[in-house]
Structure formats: structure tokens, C-alpha cells
Amino acid sequence: MTETIKIERKGDVMVVVNDNPANRNALNPDFYVGFAKTLEQASSDPTIGAIVLTGAGNFFCSGGDLNRLKSNAERTPEERRGGIDRLHGMISAMRDCPKPIIAAIEGGAAGAGASLALACDMIVAASEAYFSIAYVKVALSPDGGVTAFLGKALPRQLVTELCLTGKPITVERLHQFGVVNHLVEPGSALDEATQVAQRLTRGPARTMARIKSLCHGAQENTLQEQLDFEADLMVMSQGDGEAAEGIGAFLEKRKPNFTDLRRTEAEGEG
Amino acid sequence: MTETIKIERKGDVMVVVNDNPANRNALNPDFYVGFAKTLEQASSDPTIGAIVLTGAGNFFCSGGDLNRLKSNAERTPEERRGGIDRLHGMISAMRDCPKPIIAAIEGGAAGAGASLALACDMIVAASEAYFSIAYVKVALSPDGGVTAFLGKALPRQLVTELCLTGKPITVERLHQFGVVNHLVEPGSALDEATQVAQRLTRGPARTMARIKSLCHGAQENTLQEQLDFEADLMVMSQGDGEAAEGIGAFLEKRKPNFTDLRRTEAEGEG
Amino acid sequence: MTETIKIERKGDVMVVVNDNPANRNALNPDFYVGFAKTLEQASSDPTIGAIVLTGAGNFFCSGGDLNRLKSNAERTPEERRGGIDRLHGMISAMRDCPKPIIAAIEGGAAGAGASLALACDMIVAASEAYFSIAYVKVALSPDGGVTAFLGKALPRQLVTELCLTGKPITVERLHQFGVVNHLVEPGSALDEATQVAQRLTRGPARTMARIKSLCHGAQENTLQEQLDFEADLMVMSQGDGEAAEGIGAFLEKRKPNFTDLRRTEAEGEG
Numbered sequence: 001m002t003e004t005i006k007i008e009r010k011g012d013v014m015v016v017v018n019d020n021p022a023n024r025n026a027l028n029p030d031f032y033v034g035f036a037k038t039l040e041q042a043s044s045d046p047t048i049g050a051i052v053l054t055g056a057g058n059f060f061c062s063g064g065d066l067n068r069l070k071s072n073a074e075r076t077p078e079e080r081r082g083g084i085d086r087l088h089g090m091i092s093a094m095r096d097c098p099k100p101i102i103a104a105i106e107g108g109a110a111g112a113g114a115s116l117a118l119a120c121d122m123i124v125a126a127s128e129a130y131f132s133i134a135y136v137k138v139a140l141s142p143d144g145g146v147t148a149f150l151g152k153a154l155p156r157q158l159v160t161e162l163c164l165t166g167k168p169i170t171v172e173r174l175h176q177f178g179v180v181n182h183l184v185e186p187g188s189a190l191d192e193a194t195q196v197a198q199r200l201t202r203g204p205a206r207t208m209a210r211i212k213s214l215c216h217g218a219q220e221n222t223l224q225e226q227l228d229f230e231a232d233l234m235v236m237s238q239g240d241g242e243a244a245e246g247i248g249a250f251l252e253k254r255k256p257n258f259t260d261l262r263r264t265e266a267e268g269e270g
Numbered sequence: 271m272t273e274t275i276k277i278e279r280k281g282d283v284m285v286v287v288n289d290n291p292a293n294r295n296a297l298n299p300d301f302y303v304g305f306a307k308t309l310e311q312a313s314s315d316p317t318i319g320a321i322v323l324t325g326a327g328n329f330f331c332s333g334g335d336l337n338r339l340k341s342n343a344e345r346t347p348e349e350r351r352g353g354i355d356r357l358h359g360m361i362s363a364m365r366d367c368p369k370p371i372i373a374a375i376e377g378g379a380a381g382a383g384a385s386l387a388l389a390c391d392m393i394v395a396a397s398e399a400y401f402s403i404a405y406v407k408v409a410l411s412p413d414g415g416v417t418a419f420l421g422k423a424l425p426r427q428l429v430t431e432l433c434l435t436g437k438p439i440t441v442e443r444l445h446q447f448g449v450v451n452h453l454v455e456p457g458s459a460l461d462e463a464t465q466v467a468q469r470l471t472r473g474p475a476r477t478m479a480r481i482k483s484l485c486h487g488a489q490e491n492t493l494q495e496q497l498d499f500e501a502d503l504m505v506m507s508q509g510d511g512e513a514a515e516g517i518g519a520f521l522e523k524r525k526p527n528f529t530d531l532r533r534t535e536a537e538g539e540g
Numbered sequence: 541m542t543e544t545i546k547i548e549r550k551g552d553v554m555v556v557v558n559d560n561p562a563n564r565n566a567l568n569p570d571f572y573v574g575f576a577k578t579l580e581q582a583s584s585d586p587t588i589g590a591i592v593l594t595g596a597g598n599f600f601c602s603g604g605d606l607n608r609l610k611s612n613a614e615r616t617p618e619e620r621r622g623g624i625d626r627l628h629g630m631i632s633a634m635r636d637c638p639k640p641i642i643a644a645i646e647g648g649a650a651g652a653g654a655s656l657a658l659a660c661d662m663i664v665a666a667s668e669a670y671f672s673i674a675y676v677k678v679a680l681s682p683d684g685g686v687t688a689f690l691g692k693a694l695p696r697q698l699v700t701e702l703c704l705t706g707k708p709i710t711v712e713r714l715h716q717f718g719v720v721n722h723l724v725e726p727g728s729a730l731d732e733a734t735q736v737a738q739r740l741t742r743g744p745a746r747t748m749a750r751i752k753s754l755c756h757g758a759q760e761n762t763l764q765e766q767l768d769f770e771a772d773l774m775v776m777s778q779g780d781g782e783a784a785e786g787i788g789a790f791l792e793k794r795k796p797n798f799t800d801l802r803r804t805e806a807e808g809e810g
Contacts, residue, residue, distance in 0.1 A: 066790060066791060069778070069783075069787055070788070070791065072778040072779075072783075073778060073779060073783065073784055075778075077779065080774070080775045080778045080779070081775050084770075084771040085771065088767045088771060092767070095763065100434060118427075120427075121426075121434070122434075135751075136743060136744065136748065136751060137786065137790070138783065138786035138787045138790050139744035139747045139780065139782035139783045139785060139786030139787070139796070139798065140774065140777045140778065140786070141747055141750040141751055141754060141770070141773045141774055141776075141777045142751065142770060142774075143767075143770045143771060143774045144770070145763060145766065145767050145770065147751075147754040147755060147758045147770060148761065148763050148766035148767065148770075149426070150758070151754075151755060151757075151758020151759055151766070152426065152758065153424075153425035153426065153427075154425070154718050155692075155717060155719040156661075156689070156692065156693065156755055156756070156758075156759060157658075157660075157662050157663055157693075157718065157719050157721055158719070158721065159755050159758065160640070160661045160662055160751070160755045161662050161721050163754070163755060164661070164662075164743065164748055164752070165739070176446075176716075177425060178424050178425040178427065178428030178447065179425040179427050179428070180427070181431050199435070200435075203406060203434065204406065204409035207406060207409045207410065208406065208434055210411040211405075211406060211411055211412065211417075211430070211433045211434055212434070214412060214417040214421075214433070215417060215421060215426055215429050215430045216426070217417070218418050218420070218421020218422065218426075218429065219421055219426060219763065220761075220762040221418065221490075222489075222490040223365065223415060223418050223486070223489065224362070226415065226417060226418035226421070227361065227413075227418065230354075230358075230411065230412060230413040230414070230415065230417060230418075231351060231354045231355065231358060234350070234354050234410065234411055234412075234413045235347050235350045235351050235354065236411075237410045237411045238339070238342040238345075238350045238410065239342075239343060239350070240409065242409035243339075243342075243343065243408065243410055245409060246407065246408035246409030247336055247339055247340045247409070247410075248340070250336060250408050251336060251337070251340065258409065370700070370704060388697075390697075391696075391697065391700045391704070392697050392700055392701055392704075393697055419696070422695075422696065423694075423695035423697075424695070446716075447695060448695040448697065448698030448717065449695040449697050449698070450697070451697055451698065470704060470705075473676060473704065473705075474676065474679035477675075477676060477679045477680065477681055478676065478704055481675075481676060481681055481682065481687075481700070481703045481704055482700065484681060484682060484687040484691075484703070485696055485699050485703060486696070487687070487691075488687045488688050488690070488692065488696075488699065489691055491688065491760075492759075493631075493635065493685060493688050493756070493759065493760065494632070496685065496687060496688035496691070497628045497632070497683075497685050497688065500628075500681070500682060500683040500684070500685070500687060500688075501621060501624040501625065501628060501683060503681045504620070504624050504680065504681055504682075504683045505617050505620045505621050505624065506681075507681045508609070508612040508613060508620045508680065509612075509613060509617065510679065512679035513609075513613065513678060513679045513680055514613055515679060516677065516678035516679030516680070517609055517679070518610070519678075520606060521606060521607070521610065526678075526679070528679065
């Protein structure tokens with residue numbers, strides 16, 4: 001674990017804090033590797049049902065550290081690529097993590113900080129926050145998947161404007177678009193995101209892992225491919241003890257108890 | 271024809287009613303096969319210009335029948351896959367049908383009922399209706415293409431929320447997004463959808479079939495692939511008697527008559 | 541250069557005027573070839589930083605010339621295909637042009653005129669303007685990439701409605717969706733678009749070319765492919781003199797000067 005990652009537990013929710021507030025939680029390779037490893041451990045921990053990612057001190061994340069980026073010009077292309085690969089390894093780890101990751105955003109998410117937020121499965125943001133794809137201001141092209149995430153969610157003309165000008169977009173507008181799930185009072189993003197996550201921990205863990213995969217797959221599969229993917233996972237879901245509990249509870253008009261199933265059977269195929 | 275499918279004609283519009291109101295029009299394999307066969311017949315019937323799909327009794331469709339789904343756990347994976355394949359065969363038949371299919375939604379569209387609605391080419395919905403991707407509540411992962419349809423239309427964060435929580439989304443919000451075409455007074459969805467469909471029956475049938483293909487293709491083709499697809503179909507359209515009538519009528523400042531062309535030449539390549 | 545293309549310069553902005561107002565700037569193969577050639581020349585001209593595309597006389601473009609289209613029925617499929625290929629060659633040239641192209645829209649953009657507008661990187665439109673995918677009215681299927689551009693930006697149900705009915709959509713609604721970037725007073729689209737373009741000319745030219753490529757790529761790449769694309773381009777950006785200037789200026793708290801870099805080093809890899 002790197003010293004800029006702080007882990008807390010709130011029941012079955014793991015809260016990951018990017019804890020570098022003096023530098024507006026600027027990112028560095030240690031964070032990339034540390035967060036990817038944290039997610040890998042969480043994936044196989046049956047006591048964790050959902051993950052919240054936030055930043056310390058009223059700002060989500062300002063992106064890459066410019067002092068470090070400055071020195072990149074002196075590195076070889078291979079060395080530069082290595083740094084980007086670590087960032088992208090973290091983004092892939094977020095996608096591959098079977099548990100939902102909820103971003104809790106105060107203040108802003110800039111540059112690779114926007115990538116980090118958009119790689120999450122859901123986003124809770126304080127109403128005055130903004131996103132900015134600020135790379136162009138220092139003549140860098142975006143990384144961390146931000147063009148992938150925005151490009152699948154919003155029209156190309158808007159994405160082009162955001163990336164060519166670096167000008168901020170409010171979370172209010174992103175909420176209208178459906179990119180931000182919940183707009184909350186400034187100062188309450190972490191609490192609200194934690195509540196969202198806690199409700200998710202009461203859901204069927206393996207089924208939810210399948211749903212997360214489907215939501216990612218839908219961005220890139222053809223209709224026929226996605227139908228096949230849905231069918232493959234539905235065959236699993238129908239044979240899973242979670243569905244037996246879910247359908248049984250529904251027909252018996254009682255609340256299902258998925259939490260015990262997760263805590264005791266978490267090494268399933270999810 | 272299964273007994274839960276009722277067919278009506280309103281001029282050149284075929285109205286298909288999912289007629290199982292005691293069970294909120296819950297779906298079953300007979301419906302999947304029956305509706306697919308109905309569409310196949312409609313495809314080659316020159317007297318049909320457009321199709322309306324609705325549900326009996328003020329609710330569009332509640333999705334899969336839970337009593338039937340409960341028994342799936344006892345089936346083999348191959349048997350389960352067979353049931354899903356029939357659902358997916360119907361979804362593919364809806365995409366492949368050369369005629370536009372308009373959903374008329376009252377009340378709600380839940381689970382596979384949301385898939386059924388979203389597989390349509392256009393959606394007319396009563397203003398108080400909702401969609402819900404309710405599968406997760408009984409620990410099932412979605413099928414019927416709902417993750418494909420939503421994933422191409424809305425940001426992943428919103429799709430993930432809808433699928434992980436099962437919470438409803440209003441048709442009012444779906445209308446803002448452009449997923450629902452027309453919001454109408456409760457009780458009038460079928461009438462309004464039928465009017466939309468009747469206007470479409472006066473359009474050029476073969477050209478409209480090409481347009482439907484293009485609208486589906488655009489979801490999964492690259493720009494270059496879609497340009498090639500457009501070019502292939504435009505070469506056909508330019509040589510089609512429909513264009514002769516359409517361009518001729520425009521230059522002569524009269525209304526085109528495509529209906530007679532459809533009724534007499536419907537075995538074209540469309 | 542064809543006589544329906546008029547070129548003006550406003551500082552480092554090249555303004556291209558589709559100048560055929562008597563015919564509402566209807567398109568013809570000469571325009572396709574001429575505009576593609578204009579873009580090719582602009583690509584390697586270091587004094588041009590951005591391009592504005594507009595139409596003469598208060599209407600952006602009415603699409604294909606119907607008198608010419610009428611004669612297509614008498615041409616062979618190969619001849620028809622040749623005309624479409626020229627249109628599509630222009631659309632590809634717009635995508636491949638490393639410099640941002642801003643559409644300035646007054647009045648309306650219809651048929652292939654809508655394709656032309658949507659192929660641009662950003663759109664500035666007078667508030668009373670509209671788009672219409674009017675092809676169906678004369679029984680033609682759309683070309684020019686309009687189904688690709690709309691299909692990646694908007695839900696299929698809305699795209700289908702626009703293409704099956706030909707009914708107009710206001711630029712106000714397209715602005716809500718993020719397809720139109722700026723809504724402006726009628727009569728001021730060209731001025732406002734030119735100002736947007738002039739601000740872009742002060743940005744880092746090679747980095748912006750990479751950003752444009754990423755924004756197009758995001759529409760069709762998988763997440764992993766786009767991450768790799770971002771990484772490839774970021775390795776270049778980090779080693780580029782533009783980033784040295786951008787990061788240096790930021791750390792020195794001064795304004796970066798990218799314009800001189802463009803004017804002197806424009807034959808870079810961008």
C-alpha cells in the first residue's frame with residue numbers, strides 16, 4: 001500500500017481515499033499500482049460488497065503531477081509508456097473488479113482525475129463540482145481512458161469541445177446526461193456515496209458482478225454479441241443459489257437475504 | 271399463433287397485443303416464438319406498412335414469468351439456454367423485420383418487458399409509465415438485449431445504476447434522452463402509436479426498410495463501415511421506383527404516392 | 541477550386557463558404573472534391589490553425605441537388621456509386637484533417653447538408669436553425685455518414701424517427717443533447733464560430749490533432765483499443781516541444797505560446 005492511499009471500512013463497504021490533499025490528490029504511479037492491488041484483494045474478500053473511491057480534502061483529484069510530467073520529456077518513449085501502462089492497468093483493474101465502485105466527488109475531477117472518476121461504475125458528486133479534461137492546457141493528449149468513457153457517453157462534438165479547450169463541464173450538466181448518478185449537497189458526497197454502496201452490498205454479489213460485465217460489454221459489443229453474452233451469463237444466473245433465494249423470496253413475499261450468501265459463498269464463479 | 275397474442279388490423283397497420291393481462295402480460299416462450307413468426311409473415315405481406323406492439327390492460331409487460339423462472343434451476347444449462355435463445359430469436363426477428371415496429375406503452379415495461387419495448391424502432395408511452403430493469407431484485411442478470419439497447423443509448427453510469435438497483439426510470443426522463451419518442455396522455459398510447467404507424471405506412475416501404483437497417487447498423491459499425499453501408503443502400507435507393515416517385519412528386523410539387531407502390535411491388539429487395 | 545467554394549482568411553482561421561445561395565447551397569460532386577482538396581492543402585499549411593465551414597445567405601446547406609439526383613435513375617449502379625464515393629471521400633477528408641473544423645449554421649442543414657454539419661468537430665448554430673434528415677421524403681436512404689454520426693450520438697429510437705419521418709429537429713434540442721456546441725443569435729453564427737476557431741488557433745496544433753483523432757476513435761474502439769491509442773499518442777505528446785512549452789508555462793505561471801510553434805514546426809508528426 002502506498003502512503004497516499006488510505007483504506008477505511010464502513011460495514012461491508014470499503015472506502016478508498018486518495019490522500020494527498022496538499023497536492024489536490026494529484027496522481028502518481030504508486031497510486032496506480034496501489035489502487036489496482038487494493039482492488040484485486042477486495043475482489044476476493046467476501047466481506048466487501050462495494051467500494052467507494054474518494055479524495056481527501058474537498059477535491060477529488062487534480063490529475064497527473066505536473067512536476068513529474070515535466071521530467072517525462074527527458075525519459076525514453078519506453079519509460080514514458082511504462083508510466084502510462086501503470087495508469088491504464090489501474091483503469092483495467094477497475095473494470096475487471098467484480099464489485100461496484102462508486103466515485104464520491106467533491107470540488108473537481110481534472111485530467112487523469114476525470115479518467116479515474118469516469119472509470120467508476122457510478123458517480124455521486126457535490127452539486128458545485130466540475131470535470132475538466134485539462135490536458136490540452138499543457139499540450140498533452142488525454143489518457144486514462146477519458147476519451148473512451150466520454151466518447152461512449154456523449155456526442156463527439158461535445159467531447160471534442162471538452163478535450164480541445166479543457167474548459168470545465170459542471171456535474172449538473174453531467175447529471176442531466178446521466179453520467180453523474182446523484183447530485184448532492186457540497187460536503188456530503190462521501191456520505192451519500194457510502195449509503196449508495198451500502199444498499200448495493202445487500203444485493204446478490206455474483207449477479208451484480210455479471211451485471212457490471214454486461215454494462216461494460218454493451219459499450220463495445222454488437223447487438224448479437226451482447227445477446228450471446230447476456231445468454232451466457234443468464235444461464236449461470238438461473239443456476240445460481242442467489243436466484244433461488246431471490247425468486248423464492250419474491251414468491252414468498254419476504255425480503256431476500258443475499259448478504260449471507262456473499263459472505264459464505266463468495267468464491268463462486270462471478 | 272399462441273393464445274396470448276392477439277392481432278388486429280387498423281388499415282395498413284398491424285396491431286399486435288400481448289394479451290395476458292391477468293399476469294401483467296408476463297412473457298413466455300410461446301409468445302417469443304409466436305411474435306417472431308407473426309413478424310416473419312408481416313414482412314412479406316404487402317398490405318402491412320407498419321406494426322404496433324402493445325400490452326392488454328394498462329400495462330405493457332412485466333417481463334418473464336417468475337413461476338416459470340423458478341423451475342429453471344432444476345433444468346440443465348442447455349435447457350435454460352434454449353429458453354433464452356427463443357427470447358433472443360424474437361429480438362433478432364424484430365431487428366430483421368423490414369417494417370417499423372412502434373411500441374405503445376401504458377403503465378410499465380419491466381425486466382424482459384423493457385427489452386421488448388427497447389427492441390422496437392420507436393416508442394410511444396403514456397406519461398406516467400416507467401421502465402425498470404428489475405432482474406437484479408430476483409438475482410437474475412438481464413437478457414433480451416436490454417443491456418445492449420440501453421448501453422448504446424445512455425451513459426454507462428446510468429445503465430449500471432438501473433441494472434444494479436432495478437429502480438424504475440420514468441418515461442419522462444427517457445423522453446428527454448430521446449429513447450422514448452412521444453409522451454402521451456395515460457390511456458392514449460395505443461391510439462397515438464397507431465397514428466404514428468399509419469403515417470409511416472404512407473412512406474416508401476423499401477427505402478424505410480433500408481433506413482431501419484442503417485439505424486441498427488450505426489450502433490455497431492465504424493464510420494467507414496457505415497459509410498460503405500450507406501453507399502450500398504443509396505445505390506439501390508437511387509435506382510428504385512420509390513425514388514422516381516418521390517423525386518418526381520417533389521419536382522412536380524405534388525404529394526408522392528408510395529402506398530400503391532408498396533401494395534403492388536412489395537416483393538422488392540428492401 | 542470550384543466556383544461554389546469561396547475561401548476567406550481571418551487571421552489563422554480559414555473560412556470556407558459553400559457559396560450557392562440561389563440553390564440554398566445544394567451540394568454537388570464539384571463541392572465534394574473541392575472541399576476535400578481544400579482540406580488537404582490546409583492540413584499542411586502552418587499558417588492555418590482551424591477551419592470554419594459555413595453556407596452563404598442564411599442557410600447552411602439543403603443537401604443534394606434534386607434535379608441532379610433525378611437523373612441518377614438513368615445511371616448505372618457504378619456511376620451512382622461514384623457520386624456517393626466522392627461525397628464520402630469528403631467526409632473522410634474532414635475526419636482525417638488534423639485541424640479542427642467548426643460548422644457555422646444559419647437556417648438549416650438538410651439531407652447531406654446535415655451530414656456535412658455533423659462531420660465537423662464542433663457546431664455553432666443560430667438558435668432558430670434546424671436539422672432535417674429529409675431523404676425519406678423523396679424515398680432516398682441517407683448518406684454522407686449522417687446515420688453514423690447521429691447513431692453514435694443519440695438513442696436509436698430518436699435517430700429512427702428522424703430518418704423515417706424526415707421531420708426537423710431544432711438545434712436547441714441538439715444543443716441539449718450536446719451535438720450542437722453553441723447556440724447563438726440568428727445572423728451571428730459565422731462570427732461566433734470564427735471566434736471559437738480563433739481561440740483554438742492559439743492551442744497546441746499537434747496535440748490538438750491527436751485529440752481530434754482520439755475523439756473519432758472513441759466512437760468505434762473498445763476500451764482496451766482506446767487505452768492503447770491514448771497511450772501511443774501520449775508517448776508522442778510527452779516528447780513534443782508543445783508539451784515542454786505547455787508544462788513550462790504552467791509551472792512558470794505564464795501564458796504558453798503555441799502559435800509560434802505551429803507556424804515554425806508544423807511539419808511535425810501530428
